[in-house]
Amino acid sequence: MSEVDPEHLEAARVLFARQATFMLGCAKIEQLPEPDLPEIAFAGRSNVGKSSLINALVGMKGLARASNEPGRTREVNFFDLDGKLRLVDLPGYGWAKASKGEVKRFQNLGRDYLRGRVTLKRVYLLIDARHGLKAVDTEALDALDLAAVSYQIVLTKADKLKKGEGERMREATLKAVSKRPAAFPEVALTSSEDGDGIPELRAAIMTATGVEP
Template sequence: MTDFTDEELEAARILFARPATFVMGAAKIEQLPDPDLPEIAFAGRSNVGKSSLINGLVGMHKLARASNEPGRTREVNFFDLDGKTRLVDLPGYGWAKASKTTVKKFQDLGRDYLRGRVTLKRVYLLIDARHGLKAVDTEALDALDTAAVSYQIVLTKADKIKPHEAEAVREATLKGVSKRPAAFPAVIVTSAEKGTGMPELRAEIMRTTGAVL
């Protein structure tokens, strides 16, 4: 994991304690807000805990809406963090309840965003720590490599397994993406429920976007 100074961790804590608000959800590429702030995006399977992670980062329970229905996030959702940066929630993948036409529509929206967003600094690809990388994740990894967007793996739900198991998954995941051209060479282990890894993820985002207080 990337090393951060105490000063960086504290500055990131303060930044993410500032007001965070929902801006909009875009169902079409033409509806995206102006690219006037640095953005970081979150991608992952529909049940990987994206909403919980976003809420945990900003210390709010209902900023991003979690749902028991996989695939509810079918828009690109934008959240403003104190006018310094935007957090972007991309449509989940790997859900089977919707039609193939619907799935393709929202996956294509996500790809269009990845390819054309000049202010996108990094994508955080969320992977369930209990399972590690799966075959269903390969398409997302390929899409990110094709878009040539820097991305970093974040393991979620680490509280569901033992620490040594989480470390083994982290190492295996890092090895699994080591030869992928756009993958950032560090994997962050997190638990939105317990707060594990959240200070480091906040600091990583702050460093990546160049956001300052």
Template sequence: MSEFTDEEVEAARVLFARPATFIMGCAKIEQLPEPDLPEVAFAGRSNVGKSSLINGLVGMHKLARASNEPGRTREVNFFDLDGKMRLVDLPGYGWAKASRGEVKRFQNLGRDYLRGRVTLKRVYLLIDSRHGLKKVDDEALDALDEAAVSYQIVLTKADKLKKGEAEAMGEKTLKAVSKRPAAYPFVAVTSAEKGHGIPELRAEIMRTTGVVL
């Protein structure tokens, strides 16, 4: 289990309270910004709550645009956190409102980013805590292992479960990925709506990127 001191949690709170801005959305690998800052990326099924989690981390309601239309994130979206690091929103997967060709293009864009981004420190793979890992997540897990990018499972919407159920799902999920080569051996349990687990996830990201204030 990841443990953080009160000082680490407070430093991360201060960091993520600094200005966060949308930089750009990239539809082609050639459009990516220069790799001059540490980055962490967020991936997951299209309705898993990526936008809500990113907004929760920075304490803003509309930095990342949430949508009722699954699959709206069809680009690699970059957000700058006070010139210290970038938060990267990867295209969602597991949605059906697109042609097979479109889906393949978005998946390939995400894969190209994962393979070639030297400043990428970790990918946070979001999983709905109510449902756990599904077959549709296997392709993402395989792609992350193949790219040899460190990734950590983040369970979302934990407030929708009864007390103890989210932790049990965390243990079950950790066991399911324990033999995957690139999986970080800790599952974060979060609720963007209630703020549960957000301070610790901020501290995790700050530690992972090596950002200091």
């Protein structure tokens, strides 16, 4: 990602240091809360580290539950950041243990959210930095382009890579999505484990939403 001004990084740190709470999990589109706050959403395969990234952004280990509790993977989960911003965890895809009908149901729920949410400012599509974009991710990219929702690729688990591999993967990923109409022209490289890239991602989210600390 491009260089971020230190003052902007600090403002983003202050914003994400605010009280974060789990609001609700929605199994049906009718259960979504009123669209009265800016929202950002996180999408990705069920084992890509969405919960870990959300927890790292807000500095809380237990806010979002990890993927070994798959019940909540099937809902659209809303987290409130002190009445300023909502973080939305979309149902994971590629979850092999669910039935085909169940998978379709909760993936359709995610698509319905994307299509009709007027307060959605950006989607962050998480990709495991060790593997890059896979065929299973193409459907998600297509759905985001179809919904005309601005999205940014976030590479996760960068701490698992050897030196230099992260930058190569970031460049390759950016090239792969460069012609997609709704893709934001930067790729974030992050590690929830050691915190690399998290301050910059906070700053990017603050800019995308226009929310002040």
